[in-house]
Amino acid sequence: MLDGRGSVSRRLGARLWLSGLWLGLFALLALFAPLISPRDPLAQDLFAGRLPPFWQAGSDPAYLLGTDSLGRDVLSRLIHGARIAFAVALVAGLATAFVGSALGLLAGYMRGWVDVVISRLVEIWMAFPPVLFAILLIAVLGTGLTSIIIAIVVIDWTRFCRVVRAEAMNQSAMDYVSSAVVAGRPRRDILWREILPNVLPTIVVLSTLEMGIAVIVEAILSFVNLSISTDAPTWGGMIAEGRTSIHQAWWVLAFPLGVLFLTVLSFSQFGEGLKDRFDPVLR
Secondary structure, three states, X not given: OHHHHHHHHHHHHHXXXXXXXXXXXXXXXXXXXXXXXXXXXXXXXXXXXXXXXXXXXXXXXXXXXXXXXXXXXXXXXXHHXXXXXXXHHHHHHHHHHHHHHHHHHHHHHHOHHHHHHHHHHHHHHOOOOHHHHHHHHHXXXXXXHHHHHHHHHHHHHHHHHHHHHHHHXXXXXXXXXXXHHHOOOOHHHHHHHHHHHHHHHHHHHHHHHHHHHHHHHHHHHHHOOOOOOOOOOOHHHHHHHHHOOOOOOHHHHHHHHHHHHHHHHHHHHHHHHHXXXXXXXXX
């Protein structure tokens, strides 16, 4: 039994370390992109268009991952695209967690008409297709980083609200909450000092998963040219550009698609690893 738990713990540790390593690299690239990037991501050289990666014949050592049809460095564009993805993931993930968790805590602990109103609002909100809803919001708010973050918060807060509400209801039935009520402590004090700390691990896990979803949503909006300025490099925009020249320059599509896949997978695995680490059965 102990060997089995040790094996599970080792797998969880490896998953957390590997995903955390990639996310740490992702964060460093985003924060220090101007210093790390070998070239200007917007600089064009039509004489160096569609150069292959360094390991293929006809490559240029100055362009490690090749160039696109306009001669722009793919590696530099990937690094600068990470800045936008990281900003959206961090800000949108935390903002969504705050809004959804606050409403979920209120609904799960207060019960009564508060729970009814918030639950009905969640049900109505989830009836809208999320991607179409996001596109509609961007069309109304206009393109830009702020509009993307607002759109993600508006369409995804229900995920947190439902899960946190259920967790708050479970915690409300615990003996320590009943003891606090008998002791005459204010309901607000019980909510923020007793229930919230016990729900916080769930919120942390959901926040990590939400960051991966935010990266996907930003890439989708960039793919359909509804993200930020078309001049700024984004992973979704690079994928859209590479799609039109996949037979002539596969690397323009493959590299941003691979980085996007690894980033979203790392967020997912990191969140799952945290969830399992917080699970008392596996401790």
